[in-house]
Amino acid sequence: MNELLTKLAECVEFGKINLASPYPPQMKGQEGADEITRQALEEGINPQDILSLGLMPGMERIGVKFRENKVFVPQVLMSAKAMSTAMIHLKPHFLSGAAKQKGTFIIGTVLGDLHDIGKNLVAMMVEGNGYKVIDLGTDVGSDKFIAALKENPGAVVGLSALLTTTMASMEKITKEIKDALPEALVTIGGAPVNKEFCSKIGADNYSPDPQGVVEFLNTKIA
Amino acid sequence: MSKIIQEIQKGRVLVSDGAWGTFLQQKGLQPGECPEEWNISRPDDVFGIAQSYVDAGADMIETNSFGGSYFKLKNYGLEGRVFEINKAAAEISRKAAGTDRFVLGSVGPTGKLLIMEEVTEGELYNAFKEQSIALEAGGADAIVIETMTDLEEARIAVKAARENTRCEVICTMTFDKIIGGEYRTMMGISPTEMTEALVEAGAKVIGANCGNGIADMIGIVKEIRLVNATVPILIHANAGMPHYHDGVTTFPESPDDMAARVKEIVEAGANIIGGCCGTTPDHICEVRHVVKSL
Numbered sequence: 216m217n218e219l220l221t222k223l224a225e226c227v228e229f230g231k232i233n234l235a236s237p238y239p240p241q242m243k244g245q246e247g248a249d250e251i252t253r254q255a256l257e258e259g260i261n262p263q264d265i266l267s268l269g270l271m272p273g274m275e276r277i278g279v280k281f282r283e284n285k286v287f288v289p290q291v292l293m294s295a296k297a298m299s300t301a302m303i304h305l306k307p308h309f310l311s312g313a314a315k316q317k318g319t320f321i322i323g324t325v326l327g328d329l330h331d332i333g334k335n336l337v338a339m340m341v342e343g344n345g346y347k348v349i350d351l352g353t354d355v356g357s358d359k360f361i362a363a364l365k366e367n368p369g370a371v372v373g374l375s376a377l378l379t380t381t382m383a384s385m386e387k388i389t390k391e392i393k394d395a396l397p398e399a400l401v402t403i404g405g406a407p408v409n410k411e412f413c414s415k416i417g418a419d420n421y422s423p424d425p426q427g428v429v430e431f432l433n434t435k436i437a
Numbered sequence: 438m439s440k441i442i443q444e445i446q447k448g449r450v451l452v453s454d455g456a457w458g459t460f461l462q463q464k465g466l467q468p469g470e471c472p473e474e475w476n477i478s479r480p481d482d483v484f485g486i487a488q489s490y491v492d493a494g495a496d497m498i499e500t501n502s503f504g505g506s507y508f509k510l511k512n513y514g515l516e517g518r519v520f521e522i523n524k525a526a527a528e529i530s531r532k533a534a535g536t537d538r539f540v541l542g543s544v545g546p547t548g549k550l551l552i553m554e555e556v557t558e559g560e561l562y563n564a565f566k567e568q569s570i571a572l573e574a575g576g577a578d579a580i581v582i583e584t585m586t587d588l589e590e591a592r593i594a595v596k597a598a599r600e601n602t603r604c605e606v607i608c609t610m611t612f613d614k615i616i617g618g619e620y621r622t623m624m625g626i627s628p629t630e631m632t633e634a635l636v637e638a639g640a641k642v643i644g645a646n647c648g649n650g651i652a653d654m655i656g657i658v659k660e661i662r663l664v665n666a667t668v669p670i671l672i673h674a675n676a677g678m679p680h681y682h683d684g685v686t687t688f689p690e691s692p693d694d695m696a697a698r699v700k701e702i703v704e705a706g707a708n709i710i711g712g713c714c715g716t717t718p719d720h721i722c723e724v725r726h727v728v729k730s731l
Contacts, residue, residue: 287622378468
């Protein structure tokens with residue numbers, strides 16, 4: 216495999232954004248995802264390969280480490296930052312069709328809940344694994360989810376909640392999405408949510424960590 | 438009135454209060470509603486909570502101001518009323534606490550991440566400063582900075598409260614037990630790292646709140662004591678992890694379950710015991726009984 220792509224995967228895994236970034240300490244003074252992505256494009260490496268063989272393996276490795284409690288939220292956020300820096304260079308190629316994302320994921324924190332750290336983590340992890348992400352923000356009702364689904368046929372919806380009081384909201388939104396669009400797939404997550412609750416409310420998947428959402432999408436969309 | 442640390446230095450074990458958020462929900466707080474706004478619109482309900490913990494035998498009463506910072510109130514368009522809302526929170530708890538109990542002004546995280554550059558250190562400092570000053574103005578004896586997961590944010594909050602008020606500053610973080618059996622906050626901070634950093638930042642009392650029930654808190658207290666033999670430790674434990682069933686949220690640990698662990702947690706080195714989400718005046722009453730018998 217191309218050496219640049221191997222390096223790019225490492226930048227994403229360890230959260231190395233660009234040359235100027237002091238993080239992580241062991242990569243100080245080295246080029247980051249920003250420079251390497253630009254260089255890869257200049258050398259004529261296929262944008263699709265940059266995504267699939269550079270960014271995605273790096274994102275997957277950090278996702279697995281997060282699941283195994285080997286790293287924590289800050290490391291994942293730095294990886295996501297490195298990834299999104301690289302994505303800026305790739306965006307024109309997605310728009311031109313030279314590179315394709317695997318599918319679309321619509322995410323939001325449910326109505327009544329304003330917490331967004333978990334939702335953002337999932338959104339970034341999913342984007343870094345090759346999906347287009349539509350982030351509807353926090354305090355989102357079923358009408359917005361349904362409208363986004365209608366604009367993006369075949370997309371999967373992710374619902375996030377931190378508060379036990381908003382689990383009822385998650386139940387209601389899942390039901391309303393399923394009533395409007397019976398084919399739509401809904402994956403749920405958040406501190407108070409579990410597998411039992413997922414099957415009770417008729418959602419299609421529960422994941423305790425972002426990597427689980429990626430794996431669900433990979434089986435359903437990719 | 439003496440200071441909390443003076444009481445602890447006398448060898449006393451103190452009892453703090455229980456949950457506020459889940460209690461407000463019982464009184465009708467709706468999802469999406471601003472809990473702190475009740476200090477203005479429904480002060481009698483808020484007072485009722487404070488009074489019920491006084492009646493249960495708590496030595497200190499928190500305030501309904503966990504989400505009272507500029508950044509949290511901004512979610513409801515209330516960021517221009519930080520002083521009014523926090524001052525009212527402290528006044529309500531003061532009224533219930535009288536002169537022989539402590540009032541702890543509650544300060545929660547802003548929800549903004551320094552690492553993502555969503556906020557600067559200066560902005561965080563100013564937000565915690567504004568909130569702490571208002572809580573002191575309403576009669577708080579101490580500021581309790583709680584549910585922290587990021588050490589930088591916690592440190593900035595401690596500094597802001599310490600440099601701008603005469604209140605004693607308490608700071609507790611929220612830990613999970615990770616796969617290896619150790620304790621870490623969501624941001625990866627261990628009780629050991631917390632202890633060193635917060636004592637250095639000037640917190641007079643440190644500890645843990647929320648989390649996964651009182652049993653895990655024993656391990657956290659032990660870890661803090663290994664690195665610091667003297668700093669007073671406060672524990673506000675959840676009544677376990679919440680269960681949601683048919684629209685009703687319940688917490689698994691009963692008042693007796695909680696009380697059964699109090700002796701052990703005090704022996705591990707905790708100085709102040711109270712509750713977090715899901716605990717009730719009955720929990721605090723049982724904790725009081727055990728503490729009295731120690």
